[in-house]
Amino acid sequence: TLVLLAGGYGYYRIEVDAIQRAQYGAVAAVGRLKADEIQQWRRERIGDAAVVAQNPFIIAALGELSGGARRPALLAQLRKYLKITAAANRYADAAFIAPDGRVLVAVNDTVAPIDSAARLAVAASLTTRRAVLSDLYRGRDRVVYIDAVAVVRNSAGRPLGAVILWADAHAYLYPLIQAWPTPSRSAETVLVERVGNDVVALSDLRYQPNTALRWRRPLSQTNYPAAQAVLGRVGQVEGLDYRGVKVLADLRPIAGSPWFMVAKVDSGELLAEARYRAVLIGLIVGSLILLAAAVTASGYRRKQAGIYRELYELERESQASLRASEARYRSLFEHMLNGFAYCRMEYDAAGRPVDFVYLDVNEAFTRLTGLSGAVGKRVSELIPGIRELSPELFDLYGRVASTGVPEVVEFDFKSNRQWLMLSVYSSEPGHFAAVFDDITDRRRAEEALRLSLERFQMANQATFDVIWDFDVTADTLWRNDNFQALFGDPPEEVEPGLQSWTSRLHPDDRDRVRQGLRSALDSSAAGWSDTYRFRRRDGTYAVVEDRGR
Structure with a gap:
């Protein structure tokens, strides 16, 4: 009895240790992959700020503004550049600031005062002469941001200002961490x-x-x-x-x-699997003890035969459990939403990567790429000409397979006219695994947004009318530069909310116009228009015809 109990407990401990090692390996793989992805994300944000700071147009523009004069046309060009940069890289806001900390121009006209975290980052960039990231911080709108900051210098090394790119942590960083x-x-x-x-x-x-x-x-x-x-x-x-x-x-x-x-x-x-096996082993050991007690009188030979028979059943049950466990993991692999491929790299005589063989793929791989029957084949067989169309793909896979350092990239898969988010890592020399997702729709949406912003800016610059946009939820009011030209009020002296508009209405018109706008908003009307008198900076009133949707 003591031997059976000791053997059962020893077998249980071996199973627990094996399960724990396997599970920790999976947790460690996820942690390693995410740490590498976050490191890459930080490099990209720093790179974005560095690219802006080293742009010859930006250096020249801030050099002209460094004397303190405001040039509306130049500021409009800088704002357009910032808007395109922010939209293309999903930044919540972007701004150029003067050496004394004043905001020269920003994507959002109502940008809040620069947070202390950004100011510390500017100081660090001045000291290190490199682009840096601020600490994560909660902004005045209660959103968590991290700022990419780089000081803009002229050819003599004198600071002309700095670029600040506000990244909303909820847009990419937090989903990456939490997935x-x-x-x-x-x-x-x-x-x-x-x-x-x-x-x-x-x-x-x-x-x-x-x-x-x-x-x-x-x-x-x-x-x-x-x-x-x-x-x-x-x-x-x-x-x-x-x-x-x-x-x-x-x-x-x-x-x-x-x-x-x-x-x-x-x-x-x-340890859920370990508990299940503990119950199974306990039942088997208990059965063996009862069986041993029942057959003791039948002699040593029959007792031994019974014990060996039960041990055989125990081994068979263990093998069945192992096969079931392997089937569960295989099911998880096949039902991943991301595509997965495990490949062996092939090199030429000079050690350059020239091809790779698919050793295993999941169903999502076939669905996302359209390639069927890939296992056992070279990629050059499945996609003729891919080496010439996408040489950078072979460089990426060869580098990871050789160095073992994981990489995460957004890749233009020209052969399939797709954009893919690729996470590549290596578990053994000369091999690599690629986990990927189709981000073609997102890239197209970003390009469409960029073109839409350019068209809006062209229309805005071509008109002499005042264009305004009212955010009902946030109570913020945006106007184009023609507002100052027609009414004389500089943007920095105009309050951000709707109150800045209603307070300038003629007293005899104010209630009527405000009630009309409120009725249009409450009824979800397709449009609204009115004619009223609006106070200029010098105190006189202009007759305004206003239309909105």
């Missing part, structure tokens, strides 16, 4: 940072929404994996998360930043 590649009821990744003697969550927690930059714990509470991460611990740890639940976590720093990535899964979810 998990496979279904899980408890898995999540959290970005953290050390602030003084506390650890602070930079992203929202899965079970506590709206906690970005608000959740913090003392570093003395080392039972939290987040605290261990900022104290320098790397790799596998066990501890309690913010809910007080025991978790298995992978900790790693984000290279080139003060950030740390915590990828974690509840221990209860990881």
Whole structure:
């Protein structure tokens, strides 16, 4: 009996250790991939600011404005450049500021005063002479931002101003952090940072929404994996998360930043399979003990035969369980929404990547690329001429397969007329795995938005009328530059809300015009028009014909 109990317990511990190693490997892979993606995202934001700061047109324009004179035509060109840059790269706002901190021009005319985090980033860029990223911070509109900042210098190295690109963390960074590649009821990744003697969550927690930059714990509470991460611990740890639940976590720093990535899964979810096997082993061991007691009187030979028979059944059950586990993981692989391909790289005599063979693909691969029967074939067989159309794809795959360093890129797949978001990593030398998604619609939408903004700017510059836009929800009112030309009020002296318009209406017209506009808004009317008197800067009134939709 003692031998059976000891054997059953030993077998259970072996199974638990194997399951835990496998599960931690999956968590660590997710943590490593996300850390690399975040590092790449930071590089791209810094690169965007550096490109703007090194643009010869921007350097010349800020040089002309450095004397303090305002040139409306030049400012309009700068605003157009900023709007195209912000739209193409999904920035919430963008601005050029003078060396003294004044906002020269911005995408949004109602831009708030520069936040202290951005000012610290400008100071850091001045000191390092490089583009930098600010800390994550919550803006006055309660949105979390991170700013890419670069100082613009002339050929002599004198600062002419700086460019600031506001990135809304909810637009890309937070979805990237919070996404998990496979279904899980408890898995999540959290970005953290050390602030003084506390650890602070930079992203929202899965079970506590709206906690970005608000959740913090003392570093003395080392039972939290987040605290261990900022104290320098790397790799596998066990501890309690913010809910007080025991978790298995992978900790790693984000290279080139003060950030740390915590990828974690509840221990209860990881060990669900182990508990199932424990029950199975317990039942089998208990049955063996009862069987041994029942057949003791029948002699040593029959007892031994019974024990061996039961051990054989135990092994068979274990093999069946292993096959079922493999089937579950295969099902997850096949039902991923992202395309997946595992390939072996082929090189020429000089060591240059020239082709690759598909070793395994999932169903999403076929659906997204249109390539069927890919397994076992070279890509040059499936897509003749791809080497000439997309040489950079072979360079990317060859680099990852050789160095083992993961990369994330947006790739123009010319052969299929697609844009793909590619995440490439290598699990063994000469091989690589690619996880990808079709982002063609998003890229087309970005291009359409850019063209729409250009057409709007051309129409805006071609008219002498005042064009205005009222955001009912935010109570913000935007006007084009013709407002100052017709009425004399500089944009910086005009209040941002609707009050700035109604306060300038002639007293005899104010109630009638305001009531008419309110009725049109409440009734969802297709249009509104009115004629009224509007006060100029010098106190006189202009007769205005106003139309809106």
